[in-house]
Amino acid sequence: MEGAQVSTIWIAVIGTSLIAFGLKYFGHSVPEKYLSNPRALRINTLIPIALLSALVAVQTFSDRSKLVLDQRIAGMAVAVIALSFKAPFPVVVIGSAASSALTFHYLK
């Protein structure tokens, strides 16, 4: 991953933080009936699944706008195995990083 531009990052940091706080505050301030539509609730539980899955795929198989296959696949394979054995989060992340790093040095 290459570094993004500094000002872009600050805009994203501040924008994300303002909206994140706004959403939290809003929840404590509105009457419940406005947000209890069953369809909206159903979609809301599915949105993190779609976005996080997309992030997994893009961060594993792309470099900017190119699709690539590299050491990260080894890391993902280990993460999938670790998760299917119900490994705790740190084991998943460290196992994935270690296998990707080993593959990176082996391929180089």
Next chain:
Amino acid sequence: MNRTTASASFSVSFTVGLYGVAFGAAGIAAGFSLIQTCALSLLTFSGASQFAVVGVLGAGGTALSGIATASLLGIRNALYGLRMAPIMKFRGWKRVVGAQVTIDESTGVALGQSDLGEDAMRQGFWLTGIGVYIFWNLFTVVGALGAQAMGDPAAWGLDAAVPAAFLGLVWPRLTNKKERTLAVSAMLLALVLTPLVAAGIPIISTALLAVAFGWKVRK
């Protein structure tokens, strides 16, 4: 103070706080500075949204697509606030502080104390909310400093640690066939779009899949 609630709050706070190491490292790997990475943990304070914004910008996405993706992931905090509001009844500055620590864990622990009464629920909410806030920020600094000391992210596997962290966040949410189908469809759609549209768009566009999958009631 009730000990059952206090110990549940502490163990959740510490364990979840540890994930902050992964976030701190992810921020640096994506090209964020130490201050920018820490600012996200202090101000945004919502794990999935923070990972999303560094993920989208690290992949070359614009600030707008980063903000939009992170904000969609933050909608659930509004629903937690809605759930907690009748119990917490925040007024004035307490609403500001309470809102900031309204996240998965504080809500989860509070709801888990319902057998012990509303006092225990309020205690669980505050102890967990503040506890996660402290540990999450502390471990963000640790992870960011560690990653800065490492240099090339790929040489240490940080480039794989970030998607592995996302996978770890999504995995427990995949409880039925519809959710698993959605996850695979979102991955495919994002990859197909990656060479075609600007970075960040492939990720946010999968929210439309979530809308399509959630529109009708079906298993």
